Amino acid sequence: MKRVSYKDAAFAKKTAPLFERDAYSPEVEAQAAAIIAAVKRSGDSAVAKFAEKFDGVKLKPRDFKVSPLEIAKAAAKVSPANKKVIKEAVANVKAYAKRQIPNDWSFKPRPGVTLGERFNPLDRVGLYIPGGTAPLVSTVVHTAAVAKTAGVSEIVAATPPGPKGVVLPELLYAMKVAGVSEVYRLGGVYAIAALAFGTQSVRKVDKIIGPGNAYVAAAKKLVYGTVSIDMVAGPSEIMVVADSTADPAHVASDLLSQAEHGSGLEQAVVVSTSARLLDNIEKELKRQTAALSKSDAIRKVLAEGVFLIQARDRTHSAKIANAYAPEHLELMCADPTGFSKMVKAAGAMFIGPWTPEPVGDFVAGPSHVLPTGGMARSLSGLTVMSFMRRTSVLKYTKSALERESRGAAAFAAMEGLDAHGNSVAIRLRKK
Secondary structure, three states: OEEEEOOOOOHHHHHHHHHOOOOOOHHHHHHHHHHHHHHHHHOHHHHHHHHHHHHOOOOOHHHHEOOHHHHHHHHHHOOHHHHHHHHHHHHHHHHHHHOOOOOOEEEEEEOOEEEEEEEEEOOEEEEEOOOOOOOOHHHHHHHHHHHHHHOOOEEEEEOOOOHHHOOOHHHHHHHHHHOOOEEEOOOHHHHHHHHHHOOOOOOOOOEEEOOOOHHHHHHHHHHEOOEEEOOOOOOOEEEEEEOOOOOHHHHHHHHHHHHOOOOOOOEEEEEEOOHHHHHHHHHHHHHHHOOOOOHHHHHHHHHHOEEEEEOOOHHHHHHHHHHHOOOEEEEEOOOHHHHHOOOOOOOEEEEOOOOOHHHHHHOOOOOOOOOOOOHHHOOOOOOHHHHEEEEEEEEEOHHHHHHHHHHHHHHHHHOOOHHHHHHHHHHHOOO
16 A cells, blocks of 8 residues: 655655556557457457457357347346346436437527537447456446447447356346347457457447456457447546545445456555544555455555545645546545535546445446546546437528638638539539
């Protein structure tokens, strides 16, 4: 753990690692590029080779896609209690997403001119759902349910195959409930490449959405342009702004909820004006870690990714939060709603002591697919608009074109674009 105080002469140097975090290394990108090139070149045969190499599963192309029968059988293996919470979470996410659906609109700013926007859902979207040691059932809910609400007609999910190629029943059940239309037992870079370029057995998608490890993040960046993507997301991160009113045990538990993700590159940051609170949080982190099932992975984060920062005052705390632009920002301080108004950059804000970050991960409603690595300064999390196309609509009458032709001609002349000018002028010449 790194302890830093505003009183330190080297405050900026000690906090620099907070603002210099990357989603992946150049070495990871080079490895991802080689896999993508192989899939693009060889299609199904490369996918099968990489499934065996990276996931230890021998698959024939006909096995890539999970059959409707397997999905139906999976439902029978899911407990009634888990079915209930999955359905409830899907309903919550859809209810939130429904409020985001944009309406087509138009207006007439000048006589004879009609302008507006139209919105249409994407046709075919690929969702990447992390699997393996941490099959993220919640990510199915927080991507597919949003896509379904947006009106996407073909929702394709790819998730790493488990032992013997089996996909976790809860994952398959959640996909069915949330509206996934196709499921592929494919993971990592080779899954991203298959979705982006298509193979003999996998039809390409229009956009790829969803979190993953460093290799998945690199792969998504590399295929951008062939398909669109939601974002390049790095390791999970959380910042908690707390003061003497906060319970140190609660703060520590929230930090550990993100540290357990397993890459060892996660970050968990506390900003507080109270040195005593930071002392107690440090003790709680050590105490609680010892009792957690993923304590070994968490200790890697405790060593390099946990920062306990003493700020000068509330204004300084807000300045640090905005500079860090965290994926998750918890406000556990006096008047948290008031403090939230000073925050301009965060993927999601969790306001008050009764709003722990995991409710956002699982059941609250907003998608948990959020920008990391400081990208919240310029990028927002997943919404209905992530699954839609926006089209500008323009309509002129002849008289309106006559009135505005002089301006169009002037711009065409300034830019040396004769054909542009002629496109307007030819319509107005007397025959």
